[in-house]
Amino acid sequence: MRIEHYLVLEAIEAGEAPEEIARLLDLEPHDVYAMIRLLEERGLVEKRRTFFGERCVLTxxxxxxxxxxxxxxxxxxxxAxxxxxxxxxxEAQNLIDQLLPALPVLVALGVLSFALWKLLTSHLPVGEGE
Incomplete structure (x- = not known):
């Protein structure tokens, strides 16, 4: 799976709606819906009716x-x-480079602490860790 798929799983676990997931990941909503369908096909996500309408939940x-x-x-x-x-x-930078695209979303969802993110990105060139 791609890192974007894991970020969608994180956002679904946090209770986010597909439109909010698209905003968080800076993706088009149709791309998020396509990822959700793929995750459904893999048995990782299912849709459930709730009081608030249809919601995606993790299996x-x-x-x-x-x-x-x-x-x-x-x-x-x-x-790192x-x-x-x-x-x-x-060696630290090689590990961070693999995770860098996901770090802001992981912090926003509360999965990764902001303090750890700042530590990991503190040696990046100006503007990249902001």
Whole structure:
């Protein structure tokens, strides 16, 4: 799965509607709906009727996949922070570069702490970590 798929899972878990997910990820709504359909086909998301209308929710398989991804992201961010503390900038940057597109969304959804994000992006050229 692509990182955007995991971000959609994160946003669905946070209770966000597809239109808000599109705004958060800076995507067109039709692209988000296409990703949701793909995630449904993979058995990770399902639609349920609620008092507020139809909502997307994670299936048990979706929750397991999301938890696996969260552990991976947390492990990589902690490893990058450790590399930075040890002065191993190149190794840290390689890990951060893989996650950089997702970091602002993960912070906005409360998945990643802002303090950790600032630590990870503090050595980026001006403007890239803002």
């Amino acid at each position: 048990e398989a979706g929750r397991r996949q999301l938890e696996k991804w969260r552990r991976d992201v947390l492990g990589r961010t902690e490893e 922070a450790r590399f930075r503390r040890e002065g191993r900038e190149l």
